[in-house]
Amino acid sequence: MTRISITVDGETYEHDVEPRTLLVHHLRETCGRTGTNVGCDTSNCGACTVHVGGTSVKSCTILAVQADGEQITTIQGMATRAPGARDETEGWHPLQKAFHVEHGLQCGFCTPGMIMASAALLAENDDPSETDVRQGLEGNLCRCTGYVNIVKAVQRAAAEMRGEPMTTNPEEGTMGEADVTERAGDADKLQDLEVAP
Numbered sequence: 001m002t003r004i005s006i007t008v009d010g011e012t013y014e015h016d017v018e019p020r021t022l023l024v025h026h027l028r029e030t031c032g033r034t035g036t037n038v039g040c041d042t043s044n045c046g047a048c049t050v051h052v053g054g055t056s057v058k059s060c061t062i063l064a065v066q067a068d069g070e071q072i073t074t075i076q077g078m079a080t081r082a083p084g085a086r087d088e089t090e091g092w093h094p095l096q097k098a099f100h101v102e103h104g105l106q107c108g109f110c111t112p113g114m115i116m117a118s119a120a121l122l123a124e125n126d127d128p129s130e131t132d133v134r135q136g137l138e139g140n141l142c143r144c145t146g147y148v149n150i151v152k153a154v155q156r157a158a159a160e161m162r163g164e165p166m167t168t169n170p171e172e173g174t175m176g177e178a179d180v181t182e183r184a185g186d187a188d189k190l191q192d193l194e195v196a197p
């Protein structure tokens with residue numbers, strides 16, 4: 001066993017781990033970050049994507065011991081809930097809100113990884129074209145959506161982060177804010193996008 005210390009979503013964890021333990025399993029089973037999913041274990045799907053030291057990483061591709069001393073952000077660290085928040089969506093990251101508004105998910109299994117990879121993409125390019133988004137997310141697979149609404153969600157979040165909220169475009173199917181309240185089903189699926197206390 002090897003003693004490691006990692007900081008996950010602002011919380012420090014020290015544990016003895018087996019040298020063979022993958023980071024994704026350590027995050028889920030020891031650090032309680034079950035919002036980070038395991039879709040393949042073979043570096044193909046991207047469901048396990050987190051940020052390690054600010055870089056987007058598929059957490060099934062590195063060992064926990066390789067993350068010793070690192071700052072890690074998971075989907076559960078993307079939102080903050082202020083005291084007195086009115087509802088569960090308050091404090092969501094713009095990407096979380098945009099995936100909700102644009103219906104960028106169906107089963108939601110890929111969504112945590114999609115959002116983490118998208119956040120890394122937007123950190124490098126704050127106004128990505130559709131091609132930029134598709135290329136930036138090519139390592140993240142979605143079995144449900146066909147990607148169209150995922151691309152819209154990333155571009156919507158980019159616009160909001162630039163201070164230019166995307167306007168409704170009925171011809172392209174972009175949803176208006178009024179539709180958000182009708183997405184109660186999505187909100188349930190987005191429970192994996194847990195809000196940090």
Ligand code: FES
Nearest residue numbers: 039040041046060
């Ligand atoms: Fe890591 Fe699929 S579980 S890439």
Ligand code: FES
Nearest residue numbers: 106110142143144
């Ligand atoms: Fe089901 Fe992407 S929403 S895999």
